[in-house]
Amino acid sequence: MSDPSTPPPGGRLDREAATRSTTFIIAALVLAECVSAFEAGMIFIALPRFGDIFDAPASTTGWAVTAFMLVAATTALVGGRLGDLYGRKKILIIAMMVSTLGSAVSVFGDSMGAIIAGRGIQGAAGAILPLCYGLAREALPPGKVSLAVGYISGAALLAGSGGYFVAGVLLDVADWHMIFVFAAVLAIVASVVAALALPSTHTRGELPRFDYLGAALLTPGLVALLYGITQGSAWGWTSFRVLGLIIGGLAILSVWTVWELRVAEPLVNLRALGTKRMTLNLIGVAVLALGPIGAVQIITPMILQAPTSLPIGLGMSATVAGLIGGIGAIVGFAVSPIAGVVAGRWGGRTAFFIGAALFAVANLMILVGHKSLPVMIAVFVVAAVATAFAYTGYPKIVIESVPEDVTSVTTGVLATARQAFSAISVAIVSVMISLWTVPETTMPTAASLNLAVGWFVLCSLIVAVICLFIGRPQPARDVDAPATGDEDDADLSGARV
Incomplete structure (x- = not known):
């Protein structure tokens, strides 16, 4: 035996x-x-x-x-x-x-x-x-x-x-x-x-028709909207071209939304985004993109490379600035498995919350220590860890909330939203840092910097609060089974495309 x-x-x-x-x-x-x-x-x-x-x-x-x-x-x-x-x-x-x-x-x-x-x-x-x-x-x-x-x-x-x-x-x-x-x-x-x-x-046994009209409406709508936003500062926000692109893009996307809600096999099943968890997740991604992850590339290189004679400069070369960014990225990558473990054990909203909170910490550090190189190195490290947690958290919420067969397109919605609101963030922050400039230069004063970084802190804190209301992930179940309980466990049968 x-x-x-x-x-x-x-x-x-x-x-x-x-x-x-x-x-x-x-x-x-x-x-x-x-x-x-x-x-x-x-x-x-x-x-x-x-x-x-x-x-x-x-x-x-x-x-x-x-x-x-x-x-x-x-x-x-x-x-x-x-x-x-x-x-x-x-x-x-x-x-x-x-x-x-x-x-x-x-x-x-x-x-x-x-x-x-x-x-x-x-x-x-x-x-x-x-x-x-x-x-x-x-x-x-x-x-x-x-x-x-x-x-x-x-x-x-x-x-x-x-x-x-x-x-x-x-x-x-x-x-x-x-x-x-x-x-x-x-x-x-x-x-x-x-x-x-x-x-x-795998592919489906019975493949639905691809939503060609949905794709045909989405593409020019997104392109017009994003192009209008990116050109706003160059052409002027009240110019006919910018307003025409933005309004035209929004009009096309409105028609696209109506079509997607009515067609039997949509390009994007918007009802999958209609649950409380997914709606708050999408809002959280949008707000974070409006803040630190959208326009940080404007602020941090300026702090590192501007001359020390200016209110916000550390006088570093581009190579040194790149190395500092690389240090942060390496730390962020090293921490990413921990973010994954946290998301797996306590849910995506916990990882997203930690990321948002760390973004607030990193930007508060900029407010009090932007004239110190060691502090700025620490800022890059903390921000990289924040990015690792946030970028792990919000897709994990998608995985917890929608059927497997719409995972990629739903995370694509959030990626597109992040891109769009990042473009808006660049426009907002560009205006903020140009409100008060050092005489005879285009460089912002400390007041302009504080305004922009304060905006990052505010957006980060808003996202952290949003995460508290997302709710814990529900126990795994067959997505075809009817849902029970509160809104967090909303019926996902309509999310299956």
Whole structure:
């Protein structure tokens, strides 16, 4: 008779194989998100170089940022929906290969126009993050999903900051072409790893029709709205062009909303966002984007690099500023598994709350210590940890709240909202820091800085309060079963697309 305490033959090997498979899946998802985050962050340091090489004004070179942002905001939703319908692994690899094509267009076009066109094609990478969240939920054991979300969110932070640093090094040791070559190689490697490491994802037995009209309405609506917002400071907020774009975009999105609520198989099932938890989660993401995660890239580089003779400057070089940002990103990535554990054990709202609270702490530190380099280094570290928790918390709330088969498109909604409200935040903060400037300069005074950072603190505290009302996640149940209890456990049967 065998000893009952002895594991069955192959049991230990099966567990090791499962652990190894989980590790490879998470690594593949992290690498895929590195493609998206790197491509989003790599371009900023190259803009001045583009202006010199192609004799182009900032209004032209800035399109290398705008083109990517406009396309990424749309593909986050459309790509997420395609992945939910036809298989997330397949759409993920397609998105990365399309972004590779965008890099090739920029390299071989060898002009500012080609770079802008290539950056628009690279915007397909906007679909990667929602697809990665959906793949984590689909391909991993339930107990590992939160950990994977934490790592994916940490990768977004690390690769975003790394993109700035790597691009700077490549500009110094080679030329601008190598930035796009690096992005293309990274995307190809990530595609190969995804093809080998990720399991084949399922598609529905009876596929619904893709909502072509919904996609056709969403794309121009989002593009018009976001473009109007991004051009507000340059063209004037009361100009006919800005008002026309914003009002026109909102009108188109209003028609899109009515269509999505009426069509049987919508691009985005807005009713999935109608529960208390999802509504508050969406509001929380929007408010946080209006505050610290939307416009911090305006404030912190200014503090680090402005001359010490000015009220807010530390006189650091761009390289030192990049290294400080890199230190924070490394710490944030290291903490991301802890954020995942917290989200898994106590729910996404707890991780989101911690992130919001830490954002408030980081900005309070700026208010009292922006003239101290050690304090500013600590600010970057705390803000990076805050980002890791917040970016783990809000997608985990989605995973807790909607059916598995709409995970990617729903997280895509939040990613798009974050993008839109970040653009609004840049406009708001730009006005704040220009209210009071140092005479004969365009640099803000301490009063302008305090106003902007105070805005960040206020938004962070509002999000922390919102998290308290999101409610705890409900015990897992069949999403087709009727819900019981209060609004937190609202019937999700209408959220199934």
